Amino acid sequence: GAGVSQSPSNKVTEKGKDVELRCDPISGHTALYWYRQSLGQGLEFLIYFQGNSAPDKSGLPSDRFSAERTGGSVSTLTIQRTQQEDSAVYLCASSRTTGAYEQYFGPGTRLTVT
Amino acid sequence: GQQVMQIPQYQHVQEGEDFTTYCNSSTTLSNIQWYKQRPGGHPVFLIQLVKSGEVKKQKRLTFQFGEAKKNSSLHITATQTTDVGTYFCAAPYGGATNKLIFGTGTLLAVQP
Numbered sequence: 001g002a003g004v005s006q007s008p009s010n011k012v013t014e015k016g017k018d019v020e021l022r023c024d025p026i027s028g029h030t031a032l033y034w035y036r037q038s039l040g041q042g043l044e045f046l047i048y049f050q051g052n053s054a055p056d057k058s059g060l061p062s063d064r065f066s067a068e069r070t071g072g073s074v075s076t077l078t079i080q081r082t083q084q085e086d087s088a089v090y091l092c093a094s095s096r097t098t099g100a101y102e103q104y105f106g107p108g109t110r111l112t113v114t
Numbered sequence: 115g116q117q118v119m120q121i122p123q124y125q126h127v128q129e130g131e132d133f134t135t136y137c138n139s140s141t142t143l144s145n146i147q148w149y150k151q152r153p154g155g156h157p158v159f160l161i162q163l164v165k166s167g168e169v170k171k172q173k174r175l176t177f178q179f180g181e182a183k184k185n186s187s188l189h190i191t192a193t194q195t196t197d198v199g200t201y202f203c204a205a206p207y208g209g210a211t212n213k214l215i216f217g218t219g220t221l222l223a224v225q226p
Binding site for chain 2: 043097108
């Protein structure tokens with residue numbers, strides 16, 4: 001079946017602008033995650049949605065970052081008043097809740113703040 | 115807080131040589147997962163280990179979970195250029211089975 005999709009694949013924005021990144025998880029996956037990966041670095045956890053529970057926002061680096069997940073499916077990560085240090089690849093992943101918990105990653109959105 | 119460290123950070127091998135990356139946790143883990151990220155790509159799940167002392171093989175890749183469930187290793191026999199990429203271990207964070215903390219990763223370069 002279809003994997004995790006993300007859009008846009010690349011986004012260049014000016015410092016101070018707001019951006020929205022979209023993630024479409026695998027159908028039936030109740031868990032959805034956002035990560036940030038800077039060049040040559042590991043995966044930095046941002047936020048996690050599980051079914052209808054309140055999201056785990058413990059990884060969001062500042063109040064400029066927010067995310068929502070509508071209808072238990074598509075998720076949008078919003079970064080307000082972007083800064084140059086926000087430049088990174090933003091990865092979305094989804095997983096099933098029961099059984100194995102491996103995460104399936106999307107191709108990512110490369111964000112460049114100029 | 116919980117940390118998952120990997121060593122080495124970088125390994126350069128000649129094609130045909132073996133490679134091993136190690137993952138160490140400060141706490142006992144319920145399970146551990148391994149992912150591979152090709153250059154310019156996204157992480158792809160390789161395997162999950164659950165039992166103490168568990169060993170699993172995938173062709174030339176051998177994964178091991180320590181007896182104390184605090185460490186794990188990934189060994190590649192006779193590396194090929196297709197093995198190039200960053201290998202991450204990942205483990206459940208703070209008892210939450212769905213939330214993973216990823217290791218720092220090991221970048222493998224294979225020279226033909």
